Amino acid sequence: MGALEDPTDDRLEITPPKTWATGVPAVAHALQYSLSQTSPRRTMLTLLNINQAKGIDCPGCAWPEPGKRHMNEYCENGAKHINDEATSRRVRREFFEQYTVEELGRKSDYWLNQQGRLTEPMVKRPGSEHYEPIEWDAALSLMAEELRGLGSPDEALFYTSGRLNNEAAFLLQLFARAYGTNNLPDCSNMCHESSGSALMETLGIGKGSVSLDDIHQADLIFVVGQNPGTNHPRMLSALEETKRNGGSVVAVNTLPEAGLMRFKHPQRPRGVVGRGTVIADQFLHIRAGGDLALFQALNSLLLEAEDAAPGAVLDHDFIEKNCSGFEAFAEHARKTSWEDVLAATGLTREEIEEVHERVLKAKSVIVCWAMGVTQQKHGVPTIREIVNFLMLRGNLGKPGAGVCPVRGHSNVQGDRTMGVWEQMPQTFLDVLGREFGFTPPTKHGYDSVNAIRAMRDGKATFFLGVAGNFVRATPDSEVTEQAMRRCRLTAHISTKLNRSHTVCGETALILPTLGRSDRDIQAGGEQFITVEDSMSMVHASRGRLAPASDDLLSEVAIISRLARSTLGHSPEIPWEDFEADYGTVRDRISRVIPGFEDFNERVAGPDGFQLPNPVNSLTFRTPTGKAVFTCNDFEMPRPPEGYLILQSMRSHDQWNTIPYAMNDRYRGIHNGRRVVLVHPEDISALGLSGMQMVDLVSVWHDGCERRAESFRLVPYPTSRGSAAAYYPETNVLVPLDSVADISNCPTSKGIVVRLEPAAWAG
Numbered sequence: 001m002g003a004l005e006d007p008t009d010d011r012l013e014i015t016p017p018k019t020w021a022t023g024v025p026a027v028a029h030a031l032q033y034s035l036s037q038t039s040p041r042r043t044m045l046t047l048l049n050i051n052q053a054k055g056i057d058c059p060g061c062a063w064p065e066p067g068k069r070h071m072n073e074y075c076e077n078g079a080k081h082i083n084d085e086a087t088s089r090r091v092r093r094e095f096f097e098q099y100t101v102e103e104l105g106r107k108s109d110y111w112l113n114q115q116g117r118l119t120e121p122m123v124k125r126p127g128s129e130h131y132e133p134i135e136w137d138a139a140l141s142l143m144a145e146e147l148r149g150l151g152s153p154d155e156a157l158f159y160t161s162g163r164l165n166n167e168a169a170f171l172l173q174l175f176a177r178a179y180g181t182n183n184l185p186d187c188s189n190m191c192h193e194s195s196g197s198a199l200m201e202t203l204g205i206g207k208g209s210v211s212l213d214d215i216h217q218a219d220l221i222f223v224v225g226q227n228p229g230t231n232h233p234r235m236l237s238a239l240e241e242t243k244r245n246g247g248s249v250v251a252v253n254t255l256p257e258a259g260l261m262r263f264k265h266p267q268r269p270r271g272v273v274g275r276g277t278v279i280a281d282q283f284l285h286i287r288a289g290g291d292l293a294l295f296q297a298l299n300s301l302l303l304e305a306e307d308a309a310p311g312a313v314l315d316h317d318f319i320e321k322n323c324s325g326f327e328a329f330a331e332h333a334r335k336t337s338w339e340d341v342l343a344a345t346g347l348t349r350e351e352i353e354e355v356h357e358r359v360l361k362a363k364s365v366i367v368c369w370a371m372g373v374t375q376q377k378h379g380v381p382t383i384r385e386i387v388n389f390l391m392l393r394g395n396l397g398k399p400g401a402g403v404c405p406v407r408g409h410s411n412v413q414g415d416r417t418m419g420v421w422e423q424m425p426q427t428f429l430d431v432l433g434r435e436f437g438f439t440p441p442t443k444h445g446y447d448s449v450n451a452i453r454a455m456r457d458g459k460a461t462f463f464l465g466v467a468g469n470f471v472r473a474t475p476d477s478e479v480t481e482q483a484m485r486r487c488r489l490t491a492h493i494s495t496k497l498n499r500s501h502t503v504c505g506e507t508a509l510i511l512p513t514l515g516r517s518d519r520d521i522q523a524g525g526e527q528f529i530t531v532e533d534s535m536s537m538v539h540a541s542r543g544r545l546a547p548a549s550d551d552l553l554s555e556v557a558i559i560s561r562l563a564r565s566t567l568g569h570s571p572e573i574p575w576e577d578f579e580a581d582y583g584t585v586r587d588r589i590s591r592v593i594p595g596f597e598d599f600n601e602r603v604a605g606p607d608g609f610q611l612p613n614p615v616n617s618l619t620f621r622t623p624t625g626k627a628v629f630t631c632n633d634f635e636m637p638r639p640p641e642g643y644l645i646l647q648s649m650r651s652h653d654q655w656n657t658i659p660y661a662m663n664d665r666y667r668g669i670h671n672g673r674r675v676v677l678v679h680p681e682d683i684s685a686l687g688l689s690g691m692q693m694v695d696l697v698s699v700w701h702d703g704c705e706r707r708a709e710s711f712r713l714v715p716y717p718t719s720r721g722s723a724a725a726y727y728p729e730t731n732v733l734v735p736l737d738s739v740a741d742i743s744n745c746p747t748s749k750g751i752v753v754r755l756e757p758a759a760w761a762g
């Protein structure tokens with residue numbers, strides 16, 4: 001497909017889903033996409049430097065690099081992500097002369113991204129139909145003036161996406177708080193917020209506790225609600241190693257994802273010619289939202305087994321020394337009803353008992369999970385139940401055991417560590433205020449869902465997005481877009497064009513920035529930035545390519561200049577020094593954030609350093625100082641008769657809101673994205689037929705029906721009662737108020753829909 005066409009689904013082709021992931025075709029696909037974006041020379045440069053010591057941290061997912069690196073320490077998708085950024089295509093001022101903002105708004109996400117890298121700052125002035133060039137100083141003054149004129153600092157929103165580096169993230173939250181607000185919504189609000197909520201409450205820290213070595217050493221690993229073959233491809237190499245060391249894997253998913261079944265390692269001869277490694281020893285084809293019931297069942301089986309053989313099953317020593325609430329939990333868990341469990345999970349009792357047997361044999365257990373869990377209404381109780389499950393047998397704070405929320409964006413975890421959170425604890429705010437001589441606001445800010453409500457209700461009128469694509473990542477697309485359009489000023493610090501640039505406040509700005517792969521030279525010389533992966537390893541990343549344009553500023557520079565322009569010169573916060581030398585930012589991080597002592601020295605080593613996780617020394621920063629057993633009421637999705645639970649998920653060829661191509665190879669979907677996957681028996685039960693065109697209609701308590709039109713109904717082995725379609729095309733169906741309990745994470749995997757034959761029958 002040529003880059004200048006808008007894709008259509010006319011050539012949609014369906015083949016049987018694959019039963020293995022990542023072999024030779026995967027490498028070929030990576031090269032094909034890279035070479036469609038840039039020259040063989042730049043492709044070589046990026047691929048030689050990706051994930052190497054002193055190289056570029058992969059801008060893809062947050063899976064960690066192993067200590068011993070291969071020459072090719074990246075996956076097919078990592079190669080696509082980096083070369084999507086390193087593309088040779090450019091969006092210049094003539095482009096914005098050619099298209100009105102409204103015309104751009106009618107283009108697809110794919111098309112917008114394919115136009116290439118942004119090259120100079122642009123402004124859309126009130127009443128104008130076009131973006132036009134603007135000087136950096138003028139753009140930043142415009143924003144500063146607007147900020148200074150707001151009735152209250154809480155009328156401003158500062159959104160962050162997880163590609164932002166530590167240094168810029170630290171400065172952004174410092175600026176927002178020095179300006180006077182905690183309004184720091186981020187992509188994490190829509191991603192692992194449920195993990196953060198559940199882990200903070202039960203273990204006292206909202207992060208995972210395992211390292212890559214733990215994964216290699218574990219006896220048993222659960223992979224729940226996660227599609228690593230596509231979203232964390234190198235996790236498959238790690239699981240392969242687990243298997244080689246004698247461990248086993250249980251996969252829990254509503255779809256039989258290829259990567260969970262069999263893996264062929266692209267960097268090993270065996271991977272190229274052999275049958276590859278079976279990943280899941282047992283696959284649980286669970287119903288949507290059934291994971292809470294599954295872990296409740298496993299917990300009740302463990303308690304029963306302990307009753308039958310006292311002292312042989314539970315780790316009493318661990319529980320007594322480290323945990324609170326065991327008795328109440330045990331009493332509650334014993335009441336679990338098999339009838340409920342079987343209805344919620346759609347599994348058989350034998351299947352669950354087989355898992356239980358595996359658990360009894362395993363000396364160390366890790367549970368990994370991702371969006372299939374966090375984006376369900378009962379995501380937080382599900383993760384709390386996972387913590388109960390691990391604690392029963394002392395599976396915390398020892399090798400090969402622990403909690404593993406597998407993070408999304410390469411630095412989403414780091415951004416949180418740096419203070420990008422609308423509800424940072426008071427201890428952090430106190431230290432920050434002391435270091436920089438101001439009093440940070442204490443009132444919690446808006447998260448992503450509340451930020452949309454605030455714009456909708458006219459309570460927030462200034463929006464700055466630092467990376468990301470807010471209007472496509474958020475739920476209820478129409479409501480969100482209307483909310484954004486009510487703002488007086490919207491601005492985005494971005495590398496590439498996306499839909500958020502076309503949904504403008506009265507004034508709108510595009511502030512183009514350096515990407516991970518671009519060389520970053522400041523007054524103090526060549527700079528590097530740092531990131532933290534999903535396993536709390538902090539390391540440096542250095543851009544290697546000539547920047548996409550001479551007119552780009554780094555994120556650190558843009559934020560520092562905006563801060564100076566808004567707040568004026570301040571001896572306490574030396575924004576000029578921060579911009580000139582990022583080492584000075586890291587010095588301040590050392591003084592404010594625990595675990596970062598001597599940051600500059602320690603990050604200089606080839607692999608960086610690991611932040612301590614107190615859980616591993618059995619220290620729990622909860623109010624009682626103990627890890628907390630929780631009682632979680634049984635819950636399951638209960639759609640009305642004739643309705644399905646729809647999940648909105650990623651294809652193999654996309655990065656979040658941005659499709660790279662129209663294919664989802666492992667699931668057998670080619671040349672089209674407007675498809676909805678449903679079990680053949682559900683299709684018949686609904687009186688529909690395979691491959692017919694349907695509209696997806698979501699219902700909600702507000703009585704409003706939300707509709708996404710014209711999807712091809714594809715018979716697919718989904719678990720019964722569930723359906724799957726792609727994000728962001730289906731975000732229009734997620735009601736703004738449909739959120740996970742406690743975490744406020746949109747329920748992107750639990751949308752209640754009915755399928756209607758499409759008005760246009762295609």
Ligand SMILES: Nc1nc2c(c(=O)[nH]1)N[C@H]1C(S)=C(S)[C@@H](COP(=O)(O)OP(=O)(O)OC[C@H]3O[C@@H](n4cnc5c(=O)[nH]c(N)nc54)[C@H](O)[C@@H]3O)O[C@H]1N2
Nearest residue numbers: 225226227231252288289370371372408409649650655656
């Ligand atoms: N190539 C690529 N890599 C990425 C991304 C990308 O867009 N493209 N995005 C990054 C980001 S930000 C994130 S957060 C991660 C996301 O990584 P994932 O969480 O793997 O992403 P999703 O595609 O949302 O897939 C959710 C998985 O959960 C399953 N699932 C859905 N509902 C349920 C359920 O109720 N129970 C169970 N047990 N399973 C269920 C789905 O079938 C699917 O396999 O990936 C990161 N990596």
Ligand SMILES: Nc1nc2c(c(=O)[nH]1)N[C@H]1C(S)=C(S)[C@@H](COP(=O)(O)OP(=O)(O)OC[C@H]3O[C@@H](n4cnc5c(=O)[nH]c(N)nc54)[C@H](O)[C@@H]3O)O[C@H]1N2
Nearest residue numbers: 161191467468469473493494495496498648656657727748
């Ligand atoms: N329905 C539904 N909705 C979802 C999800 C889902 O599964 N289903 N998943 C949710 C999840 S897990 C997440 S994390 C969010 C993702 O939400 P976001 O993080 O907001 O979205 P992305 O698509 O990752 O953002 C892509 C844009 O980031 C910009 N960008 C890329 N690299 C850089 C960089 O280095 N610097 C700067 N400044 N900009 C850069 C580019 O302009 C690009 O267009 O979406 C959420 N929304």
Ligand code: SF4
Nearest residue numbers: 058060061075078234
């Ligand atoms: S697994 Fe994730 S971080 Fe590693 S190369 Fe692939 S996309 Fe990049």
Ligand SMILES: [Mo]
Nearest residue numbers: 191192408409
């Ligand atoms: Mo994410």
